[in-house]
Amino acid sequence: MSIYGSEPVQSVSNGEITIDNHAEHHEHVHRDDFGSKMGMWLFLLTEIVLFGGLFILYMAYRFQFANEFHNAARELNKGIGTLNTIILLTSSLTMVLSIVALQKRKKQFSMFLIALTIAFAACFMVNKYFEWSAKIEHGIYPNSPTLLDKEKGEIIFFGLYYSMTGLHGIHVLVGMILLSVVFFKIKNNVINPDKFVLLDNSGLYWHLVDLIWIFLFPLFYLIH
Amino acid sequence: MEAHTESNHQTGYSTYIVVWLTLVGLTILTVSSSSFELGAITLAVAMLIAVIKSSLVVNIFMHIKFDNKIFLVFIGVAVMILLVCFLFTAVDVFFR
Numbered sequence A: 001m002s003i004y005g006s007e008p009v010q011s012v013s014n015g016e017i018t019i020d021n022h023a024e025h026h027e028h029v030h031r032d033d034f035g036s037k038m039g040m041w042l043f044l045l046t047e048i049v050l051f052g053g054l055f056i057l058y059m060a061y062r063f064q065f066a067n068e069f070h071n072a073a074r075e076l077n078k079g080i081g082t083l084n085t086i087i088l089l090t091s092s093l094t095m096v097l098s099i100v101a102l103q104k105r106k107k108q109f110s111m112f113l114i115a116l117t118i119a120f121a122a123c124f125m126v127n128k129y130f131e132w133s134a135k136i137e138h139g140i141y142p143n144s145p146t147l148l149d150k151e152k153g154e155i156i157f158f159g160l161y162y163s164m165t166g167l168h169g170i171h172v173l174v175g176m177i178l179l180s181v182v183f184f185k186i187k188n189n190v191i192n193p194d195k196f197v198l199l200d201n202s203g204l205y206w207h208l209v210d211l212i213w214i215f216l217f218p219l220f221y222l223i224h
Numbered sequence B: 001m002e003a004h005t006e007s008n009h010q011t012g013y014s015t016y017i018v019v020w021l022t023l024v025g026l027t028i029l030t031v032s033s034s035s036f037e038l039g040a041i042t043l044a045v046a047m048l049i050a051v052i053k054s055s056l057v058v059n060i061f062m063h064i065k066f067d068n069k070i071f072l073v074f075i076g077v078a079v080m081i082l083l084v085c086f087l088f089t090a091v092d093v094f095f096r
Helices: A033-064 A066-075 A078-103 A107-137 A145-149 A152-187 A197-221 B002-008 B013-035 B041-061 B069-094
Strands: A009-013 A016-020
Touching: A033 A066, A033 A152, A033 A197, A033 B069, A066 A152, A078 A107, A078 A197, A078 B013, A078 B041, A107 A152, A145 A152, A152 A197, A197 B013, A197 B041, B013 B041
Parallel strands: none
Antiparallel strands: A009 A016
16 A cells, blocks of 8 residues: 555554564665655745745836846846756756666666766856856946946846845755765665655755746846 | 555656757747847746746656645645735735
């Protein structure tokens, strides 16, 4: 009746749950893949609410300062934005394919695809670095004299730009660390074709990072 | 139980590659549509494409289409709450 494979026999004694799987001799630790996934989704929903709040702020200010937002967005590089979108979409593909590869018991290929995902994430961050450096060179950074000379709506636009893409960038960095951990866990067979919920959950996280960018990109780069 | 076998659903490489190509195509569409002066509907078009893209990511890449339906309920409730917040803020901003 179990969702994932054969149901181990559970017995409760002195408040401790011990699980005894008769088919195997080694000790079995408690494991609940469905629960892990549900926990991950609950976390992802809090992330959606976190970014959702910022998007509400964006909406309110955009209606108030429509023209200023329009003008300020001219400063952003549409080309880099498009490139980064395609990089993130592709990294989502390699992420999901690595799960398929592991399910097909192709460990090396799965690890290769995880490494590729991390490499794409690094490309994204390098582009972001050049993009932000160019802005800072032009004197556009929070509280800079050049920026403070601009109209109020433009100051708000760049404030939102730095905080929202910055928060997203932090998520990309966290994703890179998480995927590195996953890479070594696959290598050491801790994550294996019979037990890969951590890989699954890391994938969910990575797709969420992609999902947020899908909305950030048109709202900041494509409004002029 | 048979009802839950889809949580172990296995999709081949090809489905994901097709979805990825669609996503890249939609990105090119949204970038090119932004160069036309569509006026007031520019934002609506961009958001519509973003919603289509995200539903592809959620349904296929995040397996919601094949997974236990409870996750779909989770997302539905969260998105509804978010939309209510958007709506109330928009009404406040518009009619102040």
